[in-house]
Structures are given as structure tokens and as C-alpha cells.
Amino acid sequence: EVQLVQSGAEVKKPGDSLKISCKGFGYRFSSYWIGWVRQMPGKGLEWMGIIYAGDSETRYSPPFQGQVTISVDKSISTAYLQWTSLKAADTAMYYCAKFDYGDPFDLWGQGTLVTVSS
């Protein structure tokens, strides 16, 4: 079965670092792109950045440039989203999604809830 499985919910304090993951199953992971999408409580979907699993080419949405780092380890079919210093405003659900270049997100992970609170 083709699926994206994300790591579990996280509760962190402001200033903590964090790396969440998204593992692909049932398809050739290195042939597709992965996008990361933020959904703040009660709000819409915002694309944060995209990465090509084949060669790690990465693009960031301007609001997220310099705020997060997206990476991939194609040997284990896993993409990552990481923060070096979390803020309360980073509290949100984060989704990964698979797509082919120029095409829409055709498969989404189940989401990872990140809560940042002192």
C-alpha cells in the first residue's frame, strides 16, 4: 500500500530543537518530491517547503526560509522537517505530502502535532 507515515506527536518547550519525519512506503521514494505543510489551530494549509527525494533539491516558502530545515535520506525513504529553536507560534499540525513535479499533492501523511509550551 502506498502511504506516508509520519512520526508521533511532540510536546516541546520554547527554545528546544526538533526533527520530525515522514517515511514513504509502497512507491519509488527517490522519484518524487515531498512537501511539508503547516496547519495552525483552526487555520488553513500553508506550504512550507518542498524537497526532491532523488537529489535533495529544496525550495522554501518565503515565510519559512531560515526558520526550518527540510532534508531527506533516500536510503531509508524518509524526509525530515527540523527546527533549531522552537517558538510557541510553531504549535501546529504538520503534514508531509508526496507529489510529482508540477502535479498536486496526491498523497498525504497522517500529520504530526507539535505543541510548544513553557
Add this chain to the structure above:
Amino acid sequence: SYVLTQSPSVSVAPGQTATITCGGNNIGRKRVSWCQQRPGQAPVLVIYDDRRRPSGIPERFSGSNSGNTATLTINRVEAGDEADYYCQVWDETNEHPVLGTGTKVTVL
């Protein structure tokens, strides 16, 4: 950067037709997709390439795209269609996805 605008909400009675619009400059020249996000769930693709349905999506869902407006139509609305719907296109100039602002569909 390319912007997609959706009306915030649509209300519809069961069995009736819901129409959700997505506005963008010359969006008719782009390929539009739509995803559905039910409460508490991850999004699911329901329409791609303006009007194509992925496997498993009911025929009640249809799409069109022309001029500056793309449209998602849900016929014979059911309670299970209550969800947020987002349109999406690819920004060829900046080479990245663009997501709409989302429309909440409420089934009365």
C-alpha cells in the same frame, strides 16, 4: 507570487448541490486540483487536472476551470461531505505549489 482566493464558507442542505470556487489570475491556463479535509483528518485529493477524479472518489465530485475561476461541484451532498476544501495549482514561474485559502462546507 501567485494567489488563490476561496470564499470562506458554503452551506448546503443534504441532497442539494455545493459549489466551491477558487479565484486566480488566468487560472484557466493552469491545472487545478482540489483536496478535502474532513474534521480531524489529513487532506485527501478529490480532483486533479481540473476535472479528473482519483480512484475511489465518488462521481458526485466534479470540477471545471475557465478564465479566472475554477469550480468544485459536489452533487447530492451527504453529511460526510462536510469538510474544508482547498484548491491547488503549480506556480510555473517560481516552481512551487500554491494552496488556496480554503472553503468550509457545512451540511445543514
